[in-house]
Amino acid sequence: MSDFATLTALLLKFRDERNWKQxxxxxxxxxxxxxxxxxxLELMQWKTDEEIAALKSDxxxxxxLKDECADVLLYLLLVAEDAGIDLNEAALEKLKKNAEKxxxxxxxxxxxxxxxxxx
Amino acid sequence: MSDFATLTALLLKFRDERNWKQxxxxxxxxxxxxxxxxxxLELMQWKTDEEIAALKSDxxxxxxLKDECADVLLYLLLVAEDAGIDLNEAALEKLKKNAEKxxxxxxxxxxxxxxxxxx
Amino acid sequence: MSDFATLTALLLKFRDERNWKQxxxxxxxxxxxxxxxxxxLELMQWKTDEEIAALKSDxxxxxxLKDECADVLLYLLLVAEDAGIDLNEAALEKLKKNAEKxxxxxxxxxxxxxxxxxx
Amino acid sequence: MSDFATLTALLLKFRDERNWKQxxxxxxxxxxxxxxxxxxLELMQWKTDEEIAALKSDxxxxxxLKDECADVLLYLLLVAEDAGIDLNEAALEKLKKNAEKxxxxxxxxxxxxxxxxxx
Numbered sequence: 001m002s003d004f005a006t007l008t009a010l011l012l013k014f015r016d017e018r019n020w021k022q023x024x025x026x027x028x029x030x031x032x033x034x035x036x037x038x039x040x041l042e043l044m045q046w047k048t049d050e051e052i053a054a055l056k057s058d059x060x061x062x063x064x065l066k067d068e069c070a071d072v073l074l075y076l077l078l079v080a081e082d083a084g085i086d087l088n089e090a091a092l093e094k095l096k097k098n099a100e101k102x103x104x105x106x107x108x109x110x111x112x113x114x115x116x117x118x119x
Numbered sequence: 120m121s122d123f124a125t126l127t128a129l130l131l132k133f134r135d136e137r138n139w140k141q142x143x144x145x146x147x148x149x150x151x152x153x154x155x156x157x158x159x160l161e162l163m164q165w166k167t168d169e170e171i172a173a174l175k176s177d178x179x180x181x182x183x184l185k186d187e188c189a190d191v192l193l194y195l196l197l198v199a200e201d202a203g204i205d206l207n208e209a210a211l212e213k214l215k216k217n218a219e220k221x222x223x224x225x226x227x228x229x230x231x232x233x234x235x236x237x238x
Numbered sequence: 239m240s241d242f243a244t245l246t247a248l249l250l251k252f253r254d255e256r257n258w259k260q261x262x263x264x265x266x267x268x269x270x271x272x273x274x275x276x277x278x279l280e281l282m283q284w285k286t287d288e289e290i291a292a293l294k295s296d297x298x299x300x301x302x303l304k305d306e307c308a309d310v311l312l313y314l315l316l317v318a319e320d321a322g323i324d325l326n327e328a329a330l331e332k333l334k335k336n337a338e339k340x341x342x343x344x345x346x347x348x349x350x351x352x353x354x355x356x357x
Numbered sequence: 358m359s360d361f362a363t364l365t366a367l368l369l370k371f372r373d374e375r376n377w378k379q380x381x382x383x384x385x386x387x388x389x390x391x392x393x394x395x396x397x398l399e400l401m402q403w404k405t406d407e408e409i410a411a412l413k414s415d416x417x418x419x420x421x422l423k424d425e426c427a428d429v430l431l432y433l434l435l436v437a438e439d440a441g442i443d444l445n446e447a448a449l450e451k452l453k454k455n456a457e458k459x460x461x462x463x464x465x466x467x468x469x470x471x472x473x474x475x476x
Binding site for chain 4: 240241242245248249252255256257258260261263264265268269271272275276278279281282285287290291294300303304305307308309310311312314315317318321322323325326328329330331332333335336337340342345346347348349
Binding site: 002003004007010011014017018019020022023025026027030031033034037038040041043044047049052053056062065066067069070071072073074076077079080083084085087088090091092093094095097098099102104107108109110111 | 138227
């Protein structure tokens with residue numbers, strides 16, 4: 001089984017042992033995914049890029065990052081499961097689309113949004 | 120290689136062909152992860168749970184969900200790569216913590232935050 | 239003085255007494271505005287519209303809503319001050335634009351995004 | 358009438374002419390507030406503090422900032438109206454709480470979260 005499938009199976013078991021499926025509408029799951037993304041963002045609050053780079057070797061900060069990344073992933077797996085999305089396939093497909101939207105030669109070293117690349 | 124490792128390798132190749140690493144500070148990546156989560160949330164805007172359940176079989180809606188889930192995953196992979204986090208290990212560890220915070224018998228059928236479970 | 243101007247003056251005094259201007263780049267302020275919006279959203283997590291309607295008369299819930307709304311407003315005032323935006327004027331101008339994008343007869347009772355209204 | 362009351366009255370008229378109250382549950386309004394905050398954040402994406410400071414004098418960027426700030430404010434007014442919150446009072450009350458949480462002498466020049474100030 002893929003990583004995604006293994007983790008999803010564990011997650012559904014966890015959910016069902018608690019009878020939580022009733023709360024897990026797609027809207028609620030995506031709302032929770034946004035809350036977890038915000039908790040990850042909170043770790044960056046008021047810090048400069050330099051301070052964050054230094055904190056990457058701080059054990060407590062690293063653990064907080066790890067926990068919040070995990071929370072985002074766990075909700076993303078639940079969202080994908082509910083919507084019948086194969087995350088691995090979705091990511092591969094999106095990478096291909098991005099490669100067409102941002103041709104390497106035109107996008108090289110530029111952070112412009114793709115809609116502005118040809119202006 | 121795991122799914123995560125394979126996708127991350129493709130993603131880094133994509134990034135480096137465009138010389139985009141210079142923009143990818145951890146703060147910027149997490150900010151972008153939040154923007155993609157919000158785009159996923161936008162698909163839910165003004166809709167009821169019933170309307171969303173019905174839309175799950177609409178091809179255009181399904182594709183939009185798939186694309187936005189992929190965007191969230193791609194940024195999460197970049198965040199994890201930058202921070203040196205093993206996402207699979209992080210998710211397994213977090214699931215274990217959650218199982219301790221929300222014992223199945225106490226949390227059964229309850230959406231209360233774990234801090235309130237024992238009140 | 240307008241409400242906005244009075245609150246902004248108090249807020250700047252608060253900021254300067256703490257020598258916090260150095261942290262208040264526009265990017266950091268907008269990031270914090272997003273975190274406060276997410277805290278407001280967290281009060282809605284896992285709840286149905288009916289449960290939220292009932293909670294509106296619960297004193298603790300009302301106070302939490304009030305505090306989080308205040309936090310969003312305070313950061314919005316700081317963002318506007320930093321960017322030199324007159325919030326009252328901005329809101330009046332945007333209401334006029336919205337009235338043109340969503341003509342009352344076409345938008346009546348419809349939650350469709352304005353770009354789809356004429357399809 | 359206060360700025361908040363005047364804007365809210367205009368906003369309710371706009372809403373009712375379109376028969377949109379039916380969509381405006383508190384959860385939906387707060388979800389939309391989060392989406393608008395994210396659109397404001399998107400204007401910061403991939404930019405450094407220096408680039409943003411320079412863009413503050415760019416007319417198109419200023420207008421985009423103004424529009425997105427207005428959208429955040431408009432939804433915040435709708436949230437407050439629905440929840441029966443006086444925003445001016447809420448902001449004054451929160452400023453007072455913040456002054457107690459962050460005494461000027463202890464918080465001077467420090468971005469530490471208040472819970473860590475006394476460590």
